[in-house]
Amino acid sequence: MRWLVAHADATPLAGPATARAVWLTGQSSWRHSQLSPGQLAVLDTLAAHGWEPLRVGFPWTERAAAEPYRREPLLAASARNARQWAAARPGSRFARHAADHLQVLLDRTATDLLLLCGSAGARVLASAAPSLRTPAGLRVHVVGLGPVGALPVAGSGWSVHVVRGRSDLLSRWGHRGAADVVVPGGHLVAATSPAAVAAVLHLVGPPSGAASPAPSAAPSVTPSEEASGASPVEPSGDASAQPSGDGRSAAAARPDVDGAPR
Secondary structure (H helix, E strand, O other), X not given: OHHHHXXXXXXXXXXXXXXXXXXXXXXXXXXXXXXXXXXXXXXXXXXXXXXXXXXXXXXXXXHHHOOOOOOOOHHHHHHHHHHHHHHOOOOOHHHHHHHHHHHHHHHOEEEEEEEEEEOOHHHHHHHHHHHOOOOOOOEEXXXXXXXXXXXXXXXXXXXXXXXXXXXXXXXXXXXXXXXXXEEOOOOOOHHHOHHHHHHHHHHHOOOOOOOOOOOOOOXXXXXXXHHHOOOOOOOOOOEOOOOOOOOOOOOOOOOOXXXXXX
């Protein structure tokens, strides 16, 4: 896509980091990749647990951050995300460009990289993953938040989890695997909800060597609705950690329409 090709020579915004958290979603605007207030709030919470946030969206370049955030009309945002989803085929030019931008994140992160893959971001990552080289000592934590499309297979330094909104019919249709955690909400709101953030922290936790934040009540753990038929996680932050139906689990070997339309 011409939109992504235009970022090929743009300066990456990711500097060296020990542990980094980033959003990977389809982009609702061709002009910028600024994160929504809800997405920024998720990063703020993760920062309190030792993750260094990258406060711009895919492909994480100066060009992507050149204009201020503006919420995009839903229909236009949905159409743009759908085009990116369709373009992100394995072996495609889009996948190769996406891999180039992702490789920068891997190369400039020392110990832990947390990829929050919302909606079409799952397919973007899966199409790029075969071309990626994981540096020695780096752990890549993938959390699909309402994913639409496949996610990479866990192993070789990668762990993979899925968090889905109870009413997220698009993700149920677009991602074959069961969810590790089910939280309240539909496709446009669940990914940035407090319950989803609590689920991410429960599944992934703080990065290696990070100081623990102030003590708080631990979330109670219940099986996901899809795995056992039990009640899903409620806004209090309850989270489950059952393996997903496609073999991805919290114990994996270590080796858009996005969450908020822009």
